Amino acid sequence: MTPAxxxxxxxxxxxxxxxxxxxxxxxxxxxxxxMFFFTPSEVLSGKAPQDxxxxxxxxxxxxxxxxxxxxxxxxxDLTDNEQRVTVSFAGILPDLFREGQGIxxxxxxxxxxxxxxxxxLAKHDENxxxxxxxxxxxxxxxx
Amino acid sequence: MFLWFHKFGSPPHFYRxxxxxxxxxxxxxxxxxxxxxxxxxxxxxxxxxQGDSYRIMFVHVPSAWMSMLVYVAMAVCGxxxxxxxxxxxxxxxxxxxxxxxxxxxxxxxxGSLWGKPMWGTYWVWDARLTSELILLFLYLGIIGLHNAIxxxxxxxxxxxxxxxxxxxxVPIIHFSVEWWNxxxxxPTVTKFDKPSIYWSMLLPLxxxxxxxxVYYVLALFQQxxxxxxxxxxxxxxxxxx
Numbered sequence: 322m323t324p325a326x327x328x329x330x331x332x333x334x335x336x337x338x339x340x341x342x343x344x345x346x347x348x349x350x351x352x353x354x355x356m357f358f359f360t361p362s363e364v365l366s367g368k369a370p371q372d373x374x375x376x377x378x379x380x381x382x383x384x385x386x387x388x389x390x391x392x393x394x395x396x397x398d399l400t401d402n403e404q405r406v407t408v409s410f411a412g413i414l415p416d417l418f419r420e421g422q423g424i425x426x427x428x429x430x431x432x433x434x435x436x437x438x439x440x441x442l443a444k445h446d447e448n449x450x451x452x453x454x455x456x457x458x459x460x461x462x463x464x
Numbered sequence: 465m466f467l468w469f470h471k472f473g474s475p476p477h478f479y480r481x482x483x484x485x486x487x488x489x490x491x492x493x494x495x496x497x498x499x500x501x502x503x504x505x506x507x508x509x510x511x512x513x514q515g516d517s518y519r520i521m522f523v524h525v526p527s528a529w530m531s532m533l534v535y536v537a538m539a540v541c542g543x544x545x546x547x548x549x550x551x552x553x554x555x556x557x558x559x560x561x562x563x564x565x566x567x568x569x570x571x572x573x574x575g576s577l578w579g580k581p582m583w584g585t586y587w588v589w590d591a592r593l594t595s596e597l598i599l600l601f602l603y604l605g606i607i608g609l610h611n612a613i614x615x616x617x618x619x620x621x622x623x624x625x626x627x628x629x630x631x632x633x634v635p636i637i638h639f640s641v642e643w644w645n646x647x648x649x650x651p652t653v654t655k656f657d658k659p660s661i662y663w664s665m666l667l668p669l670x671x672x673x674x675x676x677x678v679y680y681v682l683a684l685f686q687q688x689x690x691x692x693x694x695x696x697x698x699x700x701x702x703x704x705x
Contacts, residue, residue, distance in 0.1 A: 330547045337628060344632050355644045357590040378645060415584035417513060425647055442584045447652040449518060449661040451509035 358425050360401040369430065377406060377436055378425040378444065386420055399424060399436075410438040417443035473552045475692050476701040482685040489682040496675030503668030511665075520578045525653075526673040528571035530680060531599060532634050534564030538606070539631035542624035552688075554620035555695070557627060558610050559687035563680060565603035572596060583647060591640035592648035595633060602630040616695060 322330070348355065358378035359369045369375050379399035385407075386397040394411045397420075408426050418424065423444035431437045472478060504522035511518040541557035544550050575593070576586045587593065606623050613619035641650045653659045659666055696702050 326547050330543075333543060333546050333628060336625075337631070340629050340632050344636075348636070352644075355591050357588070357644065357646045360645075415582070417582055440584075442588070442647060443582060444647055445514070445582055445649050447649045447660050449511050449521075449652065449665050451662055451664070452512045453509075454512070454662065 361399055361404040361406040362401055364406055364430065364436070365404050371430065374427060374429055374439070376425050376427045377408070378423065379406070381418070381420050381422055381424055383420045399426070406436050407434075408436045408438050408441075410441050412439075412441070414441055415443040417445060473550055475551065475696055475699075478552055479689055479692055479701075482689055486682065486685055489678055489685070493675055493678045493682055496671055496678060500668050500671035500675050503664075503671060508665045508668055509662075514582060517578065517581055520574050522669055522672050524571055524574040524578065525669060526676040527567045527574065528596070529654075529673055530676045531564060531568035531571050531596070532637060533677070534560050534567060534680060535599065535602070535627075535631065535634055538564065538627045539634075542627035542631075545620055545624040546628070554617070554624075555688050555691045556684065557620065557623060558606075559684055559691050560680075561603055561606045561610070563683050563687070565600060565607065567676070567680075568596065568600040568603060572600065588647050590646040590648055591644045592637065592646050595637045595640050598633055599630075599637060602626070602633065606630075 358376035361377065361379050363369060364377055369377070377399060379401045382398040382400050382405060386395065388395050394409055395414065396407060396409045398405045398407050400406075408424075408428075409431075410426065410428075418441065423446060425442045425444055426436060426438035427440040427442075428436055428438035472481070500522065505519055508519070510516050538557050538560050541553040541560070544553040545557065572593075579588075580586050606626055609626060610616075610619045610623045613622060638651075638654070640646060641648055652661050653666065653669070661669070693702060
């Protein structure tokens with residue numbers, strides 16, 4: 322390589338390194354804003370905002386889904402395997418909603434510690450398999 | 465090897481070679497995409513949770529991979545342009561941009577259509593979706609910048625810098641689902657663990673990915689040939705054609 326080319330290559334490497342560090346620092350400082358949702362543990366330890374909308378994400382606890390009152394409102398517990406938060410929601414649940422499924426709810430924390438959701442989204446996991454294998458209970462282990 | 469590289473880099477030689485490859489690549493693409501679509505849409509079993517809706521991933525996942533791969537190819541061209549001032553790299557870079565933009569657009573649209581029934585929403589501003597949208601804007605920015613500068617050798621250098629700087633976004637897209645919590649699921653295939661997908665679904669997915677790669681080279685060769693003729697229209701070898 323000629324000296325001129327070496328110099329240009331060094332300059333580009335330097336530029337790329339600079340941009341990487343810059344973007345890295347920016348993303349690091351924005352960490353909390355890029356996080357799409359809070360876990361139940363974070364919500365209970367007071368990391369989530371109190372007076373505005375935020376999202377909470379977790380697994381729907383088995384056997385916790387119930388419909389008290391008018392039958393339109395549905396209540397269920399979300400867990401991150403450490404803490405749980407009860408969520409209430411009046412609306413249409415997505416197709417993938419079921420017990421044991423990952424869910425993200427957007428809403429506010431009520432005064433009684435219950436999360437009042439305005440929107441519920443299902444978080445799909447990365448596993449794909451045919452129905453027959455899922456019935457055999459192979460779903461727990463990965464291929 | 466170095467001699468071959470130099471020869472390949474010369475415009476008339478590249479024009480000839482690319483022209484010879486195009487019919488072969490077209491045939492290979494047709495075979496692969498037919499096998500991939502048959503495997504994905506007909507042979508693969510429905511998913512245990514999503515039923516048949518998951519089949520959109522046979523287009524969505526390869527286009528998303530290609531959107532990143534094409535960008536990396538462009539960034540590599542950018543470095544070659546800046547360091548070695550190679551003419552062919554300039555042509556490959558700018559010819560890749562519309563192809564990459566199309567793959568990105570396809571990934572965003574198919575993902576959105578799948579998101580409505582599965583997640584319950586067409587769009588959310590999570591890290592994966594936002595960074596992929598930024599990638600689309602990078603592609604469009606590169607095309608726009610190239611068109612805005614009259615002198616194409618100057619334009620190529622400006623575009624090269626944008627392509628190199630924008631490459632920072634590619635690892636962000638890939639790792640966004642691991643660094644932050646997102647609505648988009650984590651990686652199924654491209655991780656250091658075994659893929660969490662049944663083989664009869666994985667095989668057509670890989671076939672589709674391969675066919676998309678062949679398609680990229682095919683489309684790239686065609687674009688490059690057109691761009692070469694446009695640029696070298698006054699040169700002797702073009703007049704001889």
